[in-house]
Amino acid sequence: MKVELQNLTKIFPGRNKKVHEEVIAVNNFTFTIPDGKLVGLLGPSGCGKSTTLYMISGLQQPSGGKIFFGDEDVTDLSPENRGIGLVFQNYALYPHMTVKQNIMFPLQNLRGPDKMEKEAMIERAYEVAKLVQIDELMDRKPSELSGGQQQRVAIARALVKMPRVLLLDEPLSNLDARLRLQTREEIRRIQRETGITTVFVTHDQEEAMSISDLIVVMKLGVVQQVGKPQEVYDNPTNLFVAKFLGTPPINVFDGEVKGGKLYLGDAAVLDVPGVDDCKVYVGIRPEGFVPAENGALEASLNNVEVMGRDVSVVSTHVASLNPVVRSIVDADYKISKDDESVRFDLKPHKVFLFDKETEERIYFEVK
Amino acid sequence: MANESVATKSYPLYEARKKVGAFLRKIKFDHWKGWIYLSPAIVLLLIFTAWPIFNTVRFAFLEKYSSLADLNPDITFEFGLGNFQYVLEYQYFKDCLFNTIILCVLTVPISTFLALLIAVCLNSIKALSRFLQTIYFLPYVTNSIAIGMVFAAMFNIVGLNRADINASTSLGIVNNIIQFFGGTPINWINAGSGYWENIFVMVVYIVWNALPFKILILLGGLQSVNKQYYDAAKIDSTPKWRVFTNITVPLLSPMIAYVVITGFIGGFKEYSSIVGIFGDTMGPPGAKGRLNTMVGYIYDAINGSTKQYGRASAAAIILFLIIFAVTLVNLQVSKKKTHY
Numbered sequence: 091m092k093v094e095l096q097n098l099t100k101i102f103p104g105r106n107k108k109v110h111e112e113v114i115a116v117n118n119f120t121f122t123i124p125d126g127k128l129v130g131l132l133g134p135s136g137c138g139k140s141t142t143l144y145m146i147s148g149l150q151q152p153s154g155g156k157i158f159f160g161d162e163d164v165t166d167l168s169p170e171n172r173g174i175g176l177v178f179q180n181y182a183l184y185p186h187m188t189v190k191q192n193i194m195f196p197l198q199n200l201r202g203p204d205k206m207e208k209e210a211m212i213e214r215a216y217e218v219a220k221l222v223q224i225d226e227l228m229d230r231k232p233s234e235l236s237g238g239q240q241q242r243v244a245i246a247r248a249l250v251k252m253p254r255v256l257l258l259d260e261p262l263s264n265l266d267a268r269l270r271l272q273t274r275e276e277i278r279r280i281q282r283e284t285g286i287t288t289v290f291v292t293h294d295q296e297e298a299m300s301i302s303d304l305i306v307v308m309k310l311g312v313v314q315q316v317g318k319p320q321e322v323y324d325n326p327t328n329l330f331v332a333k334f335l336g337t338p339p340i341n342v343f344d345g346e347v348k349g350g351k352l353y354l355g356d357a358a359v360l361d362v363p364g365v366d367d368c369k370v371y372v373g374i375r376p377e378g379f380v381p382a383e384n385g386a387l388e389a390s391l392n393n394v395e396v397m398g399r400d401v402s403v404v405s406t407h408v409a410s411l412n413p414v415v416r417s418i419v420d421a422d423y424k425i426s427k428d429d430e431s432v433r434f435d436l437k438p439h440k441v442f443l444f445d446k447e448t449e450e451r452i453y454f455e456v457k
Numbered sequence: 458m459a460n461e462s463v464a465t466k467s468y469p470l471y472e473a474r475k476k477v478g479a480f481l482r483k484i485k486f487d488h489w490k491g492w493i494y495l496s497p498a499i500v501l502l503l504i505f506t507a508w509p510i511f512n513t514v515r516f517a518f519l520e521k522y523s524s525l526a527d528l529n530p531d532i533t534f535e536f537g538l539g540n541f542q543y544v545l546e547y548q549y550f551k552d553c554l555f556n557t558i559i560l561c562v563l564t565v566p567i568s569t570f571l572a573l574l575i576a577v578c579l580n581s582i583k584a585l586s587r588f589l590q591t592i593y594f595l596p597y598v599t600n601s602i603a604i605g606m607v608f609a610a611m612f613n614i615v616g617l618n619r620a621d622i623n624a625s626t627s628l629g630i631v632n633n634i635i636q637f638f639g640g641t642p643i644n645w646i647n648a649g650s651g652y653w654e655n656i657f658v659m660v661v662y663i664v665w666n667a668l669p670f671k672i673l674i675l676l677g678g679l680q681s682v683n684k685q686y687y688d689a690a691k692i693d694s695t696p697k698w699r700v701f702t703n704i705t706v707p708l709l710s711p712m713i714a715y716v717v718i719t720g721f722i723g724g725f726k727e728y729s730s731i732v733g734i735f736g737d738t739m740g741p742p743g744a745k746g747r748l749n750t751m752v753g754y755i756y757d758a759i760n761g762s763t764k765q766y767g768r769a770s771a772a773a774i775i776l777f778l779i780i781f782a783v784t785l786v787n788l789q790v791s792k793k794k795t796h797y
Contacts, residue, residue, distance in 0.1 A: 170694030196693035
């Protein structure tokens with residue numbers, strides 16, 4: 091089921107009645123989620139991603155704009171009539187019911203032509219339980235399950251009535267680090283197997299990048315960039331997106347373009363043809379540094395952290411806006427911890443220029 | 458070697474003190490500070506709770522005890538079950554027991570169900586919710602005798618004892634309403650009124666009086682229920698009645714169990730509500746004591762001209778045993794039905 095959001099807007103009235111202030115949680119969000127894809131809504135807290143999800147679910151009414159499921163306008167449809175499955179951040183499993191009862195609960199509400207016999211319900215419940223691999227736990231209460239198992243039950247309950255769209259609100263935030271890795275693979279697998287259009291919300295860019303077909307980066311209610319994870323990472327449209335994606339984060343410098351050359355401090359480090367002279371922010375991905383004896387960029391070396399395959403070089407540079415410049419280089423480059431400074435060449439496609447005022451990307455030709 | 462000789466040498470006084478010390482530590486008497494802090498409460502409890510309980514049990518098992526005998530310590534009484542036998546065979550006591558049970562069985566389920574309904578409604582109202590909560594809580598802070606008098610006036614003006622005047626049986630707002638809809642007025646509580654009419658008035662009054670506390674408890678429970686359960690139910694298009702029976706009630710079950718158990722305990726101790734409606738005659742004019750309860754019987758036995766401490770004590774112990782048994786049953790049932 092294709093999900094189309096047209097100029098979706100949500101405005102919350104201010105709490106203070108005397109001072110008329112409004113909070114624009116989601117501002118003019120237009121986006122089409124292709125059928126059968128897994129889409130991650132990504133952004134820091136308060137960016138409106140959960141509000142967007144709740145508007146798709148129908149639990150919150152948009153202040154403006156329209157939502158389509160396929161060709162059907164569902165904007166004014168109540169949640170129960172939208173045919174969605176929603177997994178809550180804290181799962182909201184009914185504590186007094188067993189896993190089986192929890193999963194069967196949505197089926198027991200079906201009326202009219204969809205009404206099911208009890209045997210069929212049990213069969214379906216077991217089918218879904220098998221899909222999320224909890225069929226051994228059907229007679230337990232939620233309190234007797236681990237966080238990861240509860241998560242699967244919640245997903246099973248959302249899937250059991252075959253929703254048109256599956257929505258997940260911060261599905262992994264309540265799990266520990268190892269379980270998180272495992273569960274995100276699970277979500278990916280379940281989504282692939284069912285082919286249900288899935289939207290999930292997260293503030294963890296790694297999580298979003300690793301399992302999504304498409305990611306939507308949001309900031310303060312405004313969509314910053316939409317695209318495949320790798321595309322967004324390789325081609326951020328503005329400084330916010332560049333900073334938000336990637337671990338370790340991108341290194342940001344104060345720079346200046348003069349005569350088609352990019353200067354960091356006093357050194358010309360890169361040719362940037364086609365850019366007018368101006369002051370810019372320069373973002374360089376950690377993997378964009380190549381150690382070279384006569385490299386253009388010189389930084390004073392702080393530390394070299396060996397990570398096996400790679401080496402993380404921590405250095406400082408006068409123009410850097412981050413406390414340290416962190417670069418990841420191949421372990422084949424032998425860099426001694428005792429050196430005073432280190433010199434790098436830059437990979438042009440890992441260097442992004444941003445306007446000082448608007449923080450929008452300034453493109454240059456990469457040879 | 459030197460150590461051994463020291464250990465084998467005995468110091469009788471020292472050993473004895475060590476033993477006493479160990480004993481005192483065992484029964485925690487060395488926590489004397491704690492005991493001093495607790496002493497005001499313990500003394501008061503001993504005087505006003507433990508001593509009366511002890512005496513109640515003693516009197517109940519003393520045959521033909523009379524308080525006048527306290528003046529002459531030479532008179533002793535036999536131990537026996539005579540008081541229990543007398544009380545259990547006494548028709549008036551059985552009537553009181555019946556009244557108590559009827560009122561309990563009728564009012565506890567009705568008030569609990571109504572309180573649940575009202576609490577759910579109050580919880581779903583956004584506008585004026587504070588104001589309405591205050592209104593529903595008012596009966597709790599109002600004197601029950603005063604409320605009883607108002608109720609008596611609503612049903613009939615009681616205490617006039619004017620059975621000869623027809624008008625007296627048709628008085629009261631309730632009868633006015635019945636007449637407005639073309640019904641015949643009912644003699645609710647005046648002279649010549651029927652037993653079940655009396656019980657009806659009592660049930661209405663007791664339920665109304667019991668509501669605020671129950672609403673308060675259940676509302677508190679409702680407000681602590683995670684709203685996401687309802688969002689989840691909404692998304693699964695759960696009908697309203699199913700949300701109520703399958704989500705709200707189970708999640709509230711600890712509070713419901715609490716309200717039912719305390720309701721039964723309070724119900725078996727019903728007394729002042731009847732005084733509130735009928736006065737201390739415990740019945741309509743001409744049928745004195747018809748609606749008396751267990752507690753009422755106990756009071757009467759003590760305060761009557763004969764001062765039957767033994768029978769009152771026996772009745773009190775029977776009441777205690779009934780409450781104890783009912784509470785045990787309640788706890789057993791709620792253990793199976795509640796989800797903590």
